[in-house]
Amino acid sequence: MVKEAIDCIDAGTEYCPCKLAEYGQCLICSQCQGQVFCDCLNWKGVCIYQELHNNGYKAKEGRKTFDCNVEEVINNNNNNLIIIKFKAPHKLVLDLVKPGSYIFIRTDDNHYFDIPISIMNSDIENDIISIAVEIRGIKTAKLLNTKANENIVIRGPYWNGVFGIKNILAQNNTKALILARGIGLAPMMPVIRKLLSQNNELQAVLDKDPFNVNFATELLEKYKIKTSENSLLDKGQLSDHAKVIIKDALEDGVTFIHIAGADILTYSVINYLNEINRNDVVLSCCNNFKMCCGEGICGACTSRFSGHRVKRFCKEQADPRNIFEGRRFI
Known part of the structure; x- marks a missing residue:
């Protein structure tokens, strides 16, 4: 089991504390959750409880x-x-x-x-x-x-449209593989831009299905990265082409993979990495949970996990492997 660190994408920003803290459901601050002792799960350099107190125990102005x-x-x-x-x-x-x-x-x-x-x-x-x-x-x-x-x-x-943002920020002077499919080609671009700014060597494999055009071509031409088009999924499973691409990339020194596509693609890549005993590969992926309010209030983005845990994925950051581990599908 991967040790999981709880993180909130808004913690420490101008939008913190939010409505969750106002109603005792802050993801990070123990005192905003009604507990006695200060036990922040992920310190961001700002005391959320102090900010809540200074704001009259009301949430900051929203977006x-x-x-x-x-x-x-x-x-x-x-x-x-x-x-x-x-x-x-x-x-x-x-x-x-x-x-x-x-x-x-x-x-x-x-x-x-x-x-x-x-x-x-x-x-x-x-x-x-x-x-x-x-x-x-x-x-x-x-x-x-x-x-x-x-x-x-x-x-x-x-800002929580991608899981594993910490993993993206940690990549410097290394090799990375981008796997993108369908509409995932759009959120792929800011990730590519960030990785290149950190002096990483990139290889992008694109699957334009279900579209008949690669709508990211114009932006990709601005960057000097190796790109190719291949089918990444075959009948709901990771395609043989994708497996070969991933294996060759890992042998070439790739240590980070970004997956921009549906959950089935992310899930298949994680399973394949488990099969070949490469749990050391660092991942990031698209956040495909349903969004409605964007503030963790409505519950559209929530998912239930073992141990009666409920996660609000419009705010909570997560490692891609933790999205599926212990998740209840019924």
Whole structure:
């Protein structure tokens, strides 16, 4: 069993303490949980309880909404995929550079219809944010009506779109493998950008299925990394091509793998690494839990684990291996 350290993505930020602390459910602070002794699970340099006390035992002001001007809309793959580029306030663009950044996009006057979308690119020089949206249901279909020079309403910033962020930040002057499939090509880009800034040597293997285009090509061309296209899944299992790619990469000195795709891809890669006794390989992956409020209140992102543990994955950081270990699927 992997020893697990509980971490909150918002701890120590301008959005901490949040509503969870106000109602005695803070992920980190024991005193905000109603206990007597101070026993922080993951010290971030800021006393959450002190901040709560100074704020009158109320949560800090939450994320704000912004009206942003749409610069460009690209419709790909027969209305199954659109790329939206919009201008945003400079501070928001800076906040959304880091891996795992995402926003909520308003599709209706009712804010319960807001949809979470990962950031594909945050251009801090021109204050342009790019997102890729797979059209899957009623809410995302409304984004097909988005037009250039019109306004789009967003809420943010949010940062827990990737698990294993600590692992990403720890990679310096090493070799890394990126496995991305489908819409996972979008949240893959900030991870690649961060890894390259830390002088890592990258190899990216892309599976564009279910799309007929690689919509990340334009951004990938800006970076000097080795890329190839291969099928990563075959009938719900890790493909033979993927197994060979992973094995060859590990023999070449790769010690870190980022998995950008559905949970089935992450789960299959972890199982394969277990089969070949390579538990030493460090991982990060996409957060695919359902998001609704983004603040851990509504419960849409929660999952139950052995020992009657409930985790709020819109805020709680986790190692990819811990997402599946002890998880109750019924």
